[in-house]
Amino acid sequence: MVVVGGGLAGLALARRLADRHPGRVVVVESGPDAGRDHYRWVNDPERADELWLDPAVDPHFWQPYEPSDSGYRGIAGLRRRLGGRSLYWGGVVVPIESWALESGEWPAPVVRDLTTSWQGGSSLYETAAEEVRRWAGGGPTTAEPLLSFAGREFTEAPRAVREFAGEGRWRAYSPLDDWPHSVETLCDSHAVAVVASGGRVTGLLVERAGERQVISAPTIVLAAGTVENSRLVLQTLREIDDASPLQLTGLADKLAQGFAASFDPAAVPPSIRALAESGRLHLSRADGELRSSLFIQGHINPHGLLIVDCxxxxxxxxxxxxxxxxxxxxxxxxxxxxxxxxxxxxxxxVQDQRDALNYIHAELCRVSGTSGDALAFTDPFGSVDLGKRLAAGDAMAFPGLASTYSFPIGSEQHEAGTLPLGGALVDDDAKVRAVDGLYVTGPAVFPRTGAANPALTILALAARLAEQLVASEVPPVR
Structure with a gap:
């Protein structure tokens, strides 16, 4: 079996398959094996921020597409290396909200497996959350409210993270930790095309060091990211049927925007001052009305001011x-x-989010006795100077200042939705309907994303697909 893509989805799937069928899984990754540690673990915070916000300095940054004028420019893109975004993500592990899962877009059997029970035991979400909780060294995946503010309850955001004490370094979970030797990884091998004959997969055409070869395999799972998965499916369908589409709609990222504001630490209530003392990220989960998670954290800047980032x-x-x-x-x-x-x-x-953020900012000003104007957001959505805006808090020299920011479409790097489960092209079990032996995993198959970060759902769906493939008794790669 060939898994295309060595990021979070592909590695999680391959690892589970290897536990059941050692020696029968090959992961094909376009980039090199360039080290298996998270970028926030091997780099100091300043260098890590540079790698995030200025991808030109990261040799592994890759845009395998031409962006249009309407998004997916700038920092939007993949990290072409073994580990992919699992070596770059923030570690937040929350499930997709019930209002998105139960809206009718997600197939009912998938929702049941994710949230209620899977194979007669705990749900996929519970199973995945417990696994990353153990990796992180224990601690709850949910918490009692730690901050009640502006009509919202905030808990510490559940994260699959290990910290390196005293240096601001940390790493998030990656399936590469303690990677099983039974999984063969072919790095620097770009997946050019799925090879199919008579409506069935026969192999994968890859290019390595300028030469092309076909890896024969009866089963291929696409886990190369939403855009690359889309390309490979479009090419395959057109090879089978000259009338098949050349375009997929439904591509969706997250809508993210916020503010940083300065306050006198002595003037704010203890609960707000505790944000800086803990250094933790706090979360208020999204409801069906705002459809947005709210995050808040704080730190003391070089001028001794409390900077609240929300x-x-x-x-x-x-x-x-x-x-x-x-x-x-x-x-x-x-x-x-x-x-x-x-x-x-x-x-x-976007407007509803701005209203919510303005209300929180106004409440922060009120409880701290700070005069502050209403937040001035960039319009239209998407800050072209995102890096500068995100760093503005550290330059604030007196209380009452505020800077807003919004992430251009694609730059949140949670793109999803072009090959939804239960849709016209992919069935409930992640199989491409028109091609036997071809499957897709990762955010591309999300019918709706909700407000949640996608990682927990990626891990859960990888586990589901692995068991389905094992049950089908797929023969080995030749």
């Missing part, structure tokens, strides 16, 4: 505004293009 991360609804398409040519892989605009529903959510 942001929303909300659900972009899949629709026609977000698209991936290919232009066929004489040579594979086909050029791939991405667009990611806002629908009217998204624009309303």
């Amino acid at each position: 942001y929303c991360m909300g659900e972009q609804r899949p629709g026609d505004a977000g698209r991936v398409w290919c232009e066929p040519g004489p040579r594979l892989p086909w050029p791939t293009f991405v667009a990611g605009g806002l629908s009217s529903v998204d624009e309303q959510l």
Whole structure:
């Protein structure tokens, strides 16, 4: 069996498969094996921020597509190396909210497995959360409210993170930790195309060091990220049927924006001052009205001021505004293009988030006795100077200042939704309907993303697919 992509989804799937069928799984990764530690573990905070916000300095940053004027530019992109984004993510592990899972877009059997019971035991969410909790050294995956403020209850955000004491370094969970030797990894091997005959997978065409070869395999799982998965499926479907589409809609990222504001530490209530003392990220889970998680954290800046950073991360609804398409040519892989605009529903959510953030900022000013104007957001959505805005808090020299920011579409790097489970192209079990032996995993198969960070759902769906593939008794790669 071949797994295409060595990021969180592909590695989690391969690891589970290897536990059941040692020696029968191959992971194909476009990039090198360039070290298996998280970028926040091997770099000091300043260098890590640079790698995040200025991808030109990261040799592994990769945009395998041409962005349009409506998003997916700048810091939007993949990390082409073994481990992928599992070596870059923030570690937040929360499930997709019930209002998104139970809206009718997600297939009912998948929702049941995720939230109620899987194979007669605990749900997939419970199983995945317990696994990362153990990796992180214990501690709850949910917590009692630690901060009640502005009509919201905040808990410490559950994170699969280990910290390196005293240096501001930490790492988030990656399946590469204690990686099983039974899984063969082919790095620096770009997946050019799925090879199919008679409506069935026969292999994978890869390019390595300028040469191409076919890896024969009856089963291929695409876990290369939403855009690359989309390209590979579009190419395969067109090979089978000349009338198949060359475009997939439904591409959705998260809608994220927030503010940083300065306060006199002696003037704020103890509960707000504790944000800086703990250094922890706090979370108020999204409801079905705002469809956005609210995060808040604090620190003391070089001028001795308390900087409160508060942001929303909300659900972009899949629709026609977000698209991936290919232009066929004489040579594979086909050029791939991405667009990611806002629908009217998204624009309303952007405004609702700004209203919520303005209310929280006004309450912070009120309880601290600080005069402050209403937040001035960049309009339209998406700060072109995002890095500068995110760093503005440390330059604030007196109380009452505020800086806003919003992440351009694609730069939150949670893109999803082009190959939804139970849709026209992919069935409830993540199989591409028109091609026997071809499966997809990762956020591409999310029918809706909710406001939640995607990692816990990625891990849960990888576990589900692994068991389905094991049950089918797939023969080994030749």
